[in-house]
Amino acid sequence: xxxxxxxxxxxxxxxxxxxxxxxxxxxxxxxxxxxxxxxxxxxxxxxxxxxxxxxxxxxxxxxxxxxxxxxxxxxxxxxxxxxxxxxxxxxxxxxxxxxxxxxxxxxxxxxxxxxxxxxxxxxxxxxxxxxxxxxxxxxxxxxxxxxxxxxxxxxxxxxxxxxxxxxxxxxxxxxxxxxxxxxxxxxxxxxxxxxxxxxxxxxxxxxxxxxxxxxxxxxxxxxxxxxxxxxxxxxxxxxxxxxxxxxxxxxxxxxxxxxxxxxxxxxxxxxxxxxxxxxxxxxxxxxxxxxxxxxxxxxxxxxxxxxxxxxxxxxxxxxxxxxxxxxxxxxxxxxxxxxxxxxxxxxxxxxxxxxxxxxxxxxxxxxxxxxx
Ligand code: NI
Numbered sequence: 001x002x003x004x005x006x007x008x009x010x011x012x013x014x015x016x017x018x019x020x021x022x023x024x025x026x027x028x029x030x031x032x033x034x035x036x037x038x039x040x041x042x043x044x045x046x047x048x049x050x051x052x053x054x055x056x057x058x059x060x061x062x063x064x065x066x067x068x069x070x071x072x073x074x075x076x077x078x079x080x081x082x083x084x085x086x087x088x089x090x091x092x093x094x095x096x097x098x099x100x101x102x103x104x105x106x107x108x109x110x111x112x113x114x115x116x117x118x119x120x121x122x123x124x125x126x127x128x129x130x131x132x133x134x135x136x137x138x139x140x141x142x143x144x145x146x147x148x149x150x151x152x153x154x155x156x157x158x159x160x161x162x163x164x165x166x167x168x169x170x171x172x173x174x175x176x177x178x179x180x181x182x183x184x185x186x187x188x189x190x191x192x193x194x195x196x197x198x199x200x201x202x203x204x205x206x207x208x209x210x211x212x213x214x215x216x217x218x219x220x221x222x223x224x225x226x227x228x229x230x231x232x233x234x235x236x237x238x239x240x241x242x243x244x245x246x247x248x249x250x251x252x253x254x255x256x257x258x259x260x261x262x263x264x265x266x267x268x269x270x271x272x273x274x275x276x277x278x279x280x281x282x283x284x285x286x287x288x289x290x291x292x293x294x295x296x297x298x299x300x301x302x303x304x305x306x307x308x309x310x311x312x313x314x315x316x317x318x319x320x321x322x323x324x325x326x327x328x329x330x331x332x333x334x335x336x337x338x339x340x341x342x343x344x345x346x347x348x349x350x351x352x353x354x355x356x357x358x359x360x361x362x363x364x365x366x367x368x369x370x371x372x
Contacts, residue, residue: 001084002070005059005077008115011036014057032128037114044104049362052109054139055086056116065335081332082142085339092348106359122312137319139310146325148343151291152301153322155284157276160237161244162307164271171264173228185230186219188264195254211237237305239276274309283320290354
């Protein structure tokens with residue numbers, strides 16, 4: 001899989017490979033309207049709850065520079081976020097759970113999700129409706145700064161809500177020698193870029209965390225013309241819904257006020273991405289309990305203002321997103337990023353055990369409810 005990376009929504013060969021691996025041990029692939037990616041299922045002999053394990057399968061448009069025996073054979077494409085590791089772990093967990101089929105107290109669905117990198121794959125899986133009766137969901141991401149044999153997870157957000165915005169400023173173009181005859185959108189942009197920095201520093205509680213960045217600014221195309229328009233693009237990262245709702249309102253206020261003060265107009269376009277991940281305390285506790293049983297070290301997790309579309313599942317289904325240590329390496333999305341393969345087997349054993357425990361746990365809660 002590492003040698004044949006495929007980009008988001010192009011994971012045709014990868015999907016075929018996963019299908020082959022699962023079919024080889026008679027694991028049922030569900031018939032769903034997905035172009036790439038798949039959902040498989042193991043139904044235990046005992047009727048019971050349904051839980052899901054989710055991994056992602058897509059790669060990135062990066063030329064691999066890691067010196068590996070199994071280096072990417074496709075120029076310009078690479079599994080630089082380790083989604084191949086996630087896939088291997090969940091296939092392994094499926095193999096182990098298949099052996100327990102006769103004693104499994106419920107159903108485990110395995111989500112091999114396409115297009116995590118473009119943040120739309122989770123929505124594709126959710127739109128099939130296959131998760132509507134799932135009671136708990138678990139996902140994983142490798143951590144290149146945690147040693148093999150360790151995991152990290154925590155209640156609440158592990159990754160941020162990732163939103164994108166664009167600003168279009170319209171002024172009046174003019175000859176560079178006659179600025180008084182125009183309205184300079186570059187000056188307006190400069191004030192806006194500066195003022196936006198006060199949102200985090202002056203409008204957000206210092207104990208909250210948020211980020212506002214302008215990452216793209218374009219205007220004009222020569223030295224002796226004051227252009228007519230300017231274009232700005234950027235991103236906002238937040239960890240809770242309240243701050244997430246507040247920031248675009250404040251952005252709009254600042255942009256409009258500044259543009260008006262110069263006689264220009266400005267328009268904000270807002271593109272919401274995935275929300276922040278939201279681990280439930282209950283499932284974090286179960287995940288940590290199982291991790292201790294299999295001999296994992298439990299490491300403190302650091303919050304990350306990166307995004308993860310696993311958050312879309314967590315809007316609907318309680319569960320936990322878990323970081324798995326894969327040894328020290330260059331960071332995610334770096335051309336020399338690499339995984340220590342020693343983490344695969346223990347990861348598979350862990351997620352198999354976690355799935356089994358989650359079913360037992362839900363069955364017991366169900367029994368208590370029935371009795372009560
Ligand atoms: Ni990733």
